[in-house]
Amino acid sequence: MINGEIKSQVDKVWNAFWTGGISNPLEVIEQITYLLFLKRLDENQTRAENKANRTGTPVENPVFPSGLDAKGRSYQDFRWSKFRNFSRDEMYTVFAEHIFPFLRTGLVQLANGEESSYAHHMKDARFTIPNAGLLEKVVDIIDEIPMDERDTKGDLYEYMLGKIASAGANGQFRTPRHIIDLMVKMTAPQPMEAICDPAAGTAGFLVQAGEYLRQQNANLLTSPEQSRFFHQNQFHGYDFDSTMLRIGSMNMLLHGVENPEITYRDSLADLHGSEEEKYDVILANPPFAGSLDYENVAKDLLSLVKTKKTELLFLALFLRLLKPGGRAAVIVPDGVMFGSSTAHKALRKMLVEDHKLDGVVKLPSGVFKPYAGVSTAILFFTKTNSGGTDNVWFYDVTSDGFSLDDKRTPLETSDLGDVLSRWQQRMTTEASRARTEQSFLVPKAEIAENGYDLSLNRYKEVEHEEIEHKEPAEIIADLEVLESEIAQSLAELKALVRG
Numbered sequence: 416m417i418n419g420e421i422k423s424q425v426d427k428v429w430n431a432f433w434t435g436g437i438s439n440p441l442e443v444i445e446q447i448t449y450l451l452f453l454k455r456l457d458e459n460q461t462r463a464e465n466k467a468n469r470t471g472t473p474v475e476n477p478v479f480p481s482g483l484d485a486k487g488r489s490y491q492d493f494r495w496s497k498f499r500n501f502s503r504d505e506m507y508t509v510f511a512e513h514i515f516p517f518l519r520t521g522l523v524q525l526a527n528g529e530e531s532s533y534a535h536h537m538k539d540a541r542f543t544i545p546n547a548g549l550l551e552k553v554v555d556i557i558d559e560i561p562m563d564e565r566d567t568k569g570d571l572y573e574y575m576l577g578k579i580a581s582a583g584a585n586g587q588f589r590t591p592r593h594i595i596d597l598m599v600k601m602t603a604p605q606p607m608e609a610i611c612d613p614a615a616g617t618a619g620f621l622v623q624a625g626e627y628l629r630q631q632n633a634n635l636l637t638s639p640e641q642s643r644f645f646h647q648n649q650f651h652g653y654d655f656d657s658t659m660l661r662i663g664s665m666n667m668l669l670h671g672v673e674n675p676e677i678t679y680r681d682s683l684a685d686l687h688g689s690e691e692e693k694y695d696v697i698l699a700n701p702p703f704a705g706s707l708d709y710e711n712v713a714k715d716l717l718s719l720v721k722t723k724k725t726e727l728l729f730l731a732l733f734l735r736l737l738k739p740g741g742r743a744a745v746i747v748p749d750g751v752m753f754g755s756s757t758a759h760k761a762l763r764k765m766l767v768e769d770h771k772l773d774g775v776v777k778l779p780s781g782v783f784k785p786y787a788g789v790s791t792a793i794l795f796f797t798k799t800n801s802g803g804t805d806n807v808w809f810y811d812v813t814s815d816g817f818s819l820d821d822k823r824t825p826l827e828t829s830d831l832g833d834v835l836s837r838w839q840q841r842m843t844t845e846a847s848r849a850r851t852e853q854s855f856l857v858p859k860a861e862i863a864e865n866g867y868d869l870s871l872n873r874y875k876e877v878e879h880e881e882i883e884h885k886e887p888a889e890i891i892a893d894l895e896v897l898e899s900e901i902a903q904s905l906a907e908l909k910a911l912v913r914g
Contacts, residue, residue: 749792
């Protein structure tokens with residue numbers, strides 16, 4: 416965990432950016448990211464040099480070669496360990512005129528001989544730090560932050576990414592961390608499983624999946640095969656915003672995933688032949704409440720469900736991308752659960768009848784505040800191509816551990832731990848739960864009878880308190896006593912008035 420002092424330093428840099436005229440939180444993070452990347456490249460080469468000294472062999476694939484760049488500056492001046500000691504003005508000149516062009520176009524390989532995902536996305540980056548004073552402040556703070564530990568680097572970046580949500584305008588890119596954590600734990604990704612988020616944004620789902628894999632598998636990175644797969648082939652994210660691609664790639668890099676596949680792709684427009692049935696796990700919070708023209712939607716998606724609604728098209732996409740036996744956890748707006756259009760009904764029927772709909776977790780409407788109050792649910796399903804839905808598990812979350820107003824104040828209680836516990840028991844003890852409880856099972860036949868409506872309120876029952884009623888004779892006797900008491904009170908009142 417990063418401490419309060421580091422957070423305070425980051426806040427000072429953040430305020431300096433705003434004062435300097437850069438108010439978009441994504442742009443602030445992107446500019447800081449360039450410097451984090453430079454520091455990491457120098458650390459990588461230093462490790463390679465130390466290894467070469469121990470073994471008496473030359474450094475393989477040095478990031479910073481000997482010699483000069485096209486403008487006559489030594490590549491060794493680009494290294495963080497040297498660059499950080501330049502005067503303010505020289506630092507700015509060297510970065511703007513030499514280092515940044517090197518990061519954009521001259522950086523072909525990392526120390527392991529392969530181009531990283533982040534380096535690939537630098538090709539259309541822009542350096543927008545407006546003056547030497549601000550650059551010096553950012554360099555000084557990054558230099559003071561202990562970056563040796565993966566957790567520290569990851570937490571630092573998470574703290575910065577949290578400012579996207581607090582800024583509000585770009586909050587759609589950021590799903591709350593505790594919701595992501597729940598979805599990852601419920602899907603339980605395994606070593607050697609390919610994981611994909613086709614609307615990756617800052618890569619929060621992929622980062623948390625990587626953390627889960629490390630926590631659950633002590634030998635994950637000591638097995639050469641599993642380690643290679645983890646760093647090169649396990650994580651796949653798509654986005655059509657180049658800034659998000661750079662931020663997402665750096666997020667993965669700082670969380671210890673060397674070369675994830677974070678690539679440019681318009682997930683709903685491009686055909687998906689090369690990715691069809693490629694992934695074991697899909698975790699996503701895709702954009703919804705949007706609409707596309709048919710000509711802008713890939714034909715292979717329209718063949719599954721003819722609709723312009725993005726939330727339905729993404730569900731169709733996930734079914735295309737998953738391997739048979741692959742599973743998905745996806746956040747959807749409530750309208751997907753009960754929408755009455757032909758496309759809504761067809762897609763829900765497809766999930767229930769052609770595949771295996773495992774569960775529906777209803778979230779409270781304030782989970783995405785302050786920037787969205789939409790009511791949502793999480794769908795959990797397994798692609799089978801042959802049915803398999805028996806009972807669908809429902810859970811009604813009333814508290815996610817934060818207040819449901821715009822302030823989202825932490826609370827002492829949360830349902831999320833209970834969600835995970837009951838999910839793991841859905842094939843056993845959950846079967847005996849009544850419809851009045853927070854979780855329960857609904858048979859497939861009942862869902863089909865209700866037009867494949869998946870809204871929790873369709874099946875949840877309200878528990879009525881039983882009231883004991885008196886016999887009529889007792890009620891009459893009580894009324895007679897009450898009548899007598901009223902008559903006596905009136906007589907006493909009259910006597911008081913006459914007196």
